[in-house]
Amino acid sequence: MIIGNGLIANLFKENDREDVVFFASGVSNSLETAKTAFLREENLIKKTIEEHPEKVFIYFSTCSIYDSSKNDSPYVNHKLRMERWVEELCPRYLILRVSNAVGKGGNPNLLMNYLVNSVLQEREITIHSMAKRNLIDAEDIKNITLALIDKAQFNRIINLAYLENFSTAEILDVLEEYFDKKAKTQFMKSGQSYLITIPEVENYFTENHLIDKKEYVLRMLKKYY
Known part of the structure; x- marks a missing residue:
């Protein structure tokens, strides 16, 4: 059972499961700051859990929780509150905090979409030099x-x-190498970086030989752009 129609939801269309x-x-x-938007998600979570208590509830949250500037x-406060709702209401759940997803389509404001479009359309990009x-x-x-x-984690x-x-x-x-196009940039000495620990999933990347940063970005560009 899939709730949603965005980038993450569409990933599971061919792997939908009755028990999840x-x-x-x-x-x-x-x-986002509109209370109505947050309330809409909260009500939908409660309704879905109440109607399907027997199913494993997979909630996609965000790694922005670790960003001290937010x-x-x-x-962020809303996402943390939704996580608590899931923990309290679900007999079986999995909360997945996702970083910046790169895929086919999705919101044009997603980081990679924004950078690719800016390079191709020759729009100036402000680079916060300390941000990662x-x-x-x-x-x-x-x-x-x-x-x-599958591992019932x-x-x-x-x-x-x-x-x-x-x-x-x-x-x-x-991006410049891939599109053979020079980006228009201006630098600002500002920005935030935060550590994300991934002990449960680190082996996935090593076992699939996805450890080279540059090659990883190139792989995504070839697949989606």
Whole structure:
């Protein structure tokens, strides 16, 4: 059972299961402030759990929780509150905190979509020199999630992120090479970086030979752009 129609939800269309709820609907914009948007997700979570208490509830949360610059943001506080709801109401659940997903389609404001479009359309990109973000291939999100379900790794919170963070400059270097196009940039000495630990999923990347940062970005570009 799939709840949602965005990038994450669409990953599981061919792997839908009657005994699992893939809950990937709700607030996805980290800049959201409207209480109605948060309430909509909260009500949908409660309703889905009440109607399907026998199913494993997979909730896709966010690694933005670890970003100290967003500690007081309505979005992060909402996601933490939803995580608590899932923990309290679900007999069997899995909370997956996802970093910056890269896949086919999705919101144009997603990091990789924004950077690719800016390079191709020759729009100026402001680079916060101290900022780093974590990119993860949407296909890897799907593969890891299904593996966790098969292993019955329930009633826990797990980070779904790549082995290392990327600076915007690192990502743009690969984009420029791939598209053979120079990015228009201006640098600001600012930005945040935060550590994401992935002990439960680290082996996935090593076993699948996905340990080279540059090659990982190139792989995603070839698949989706």
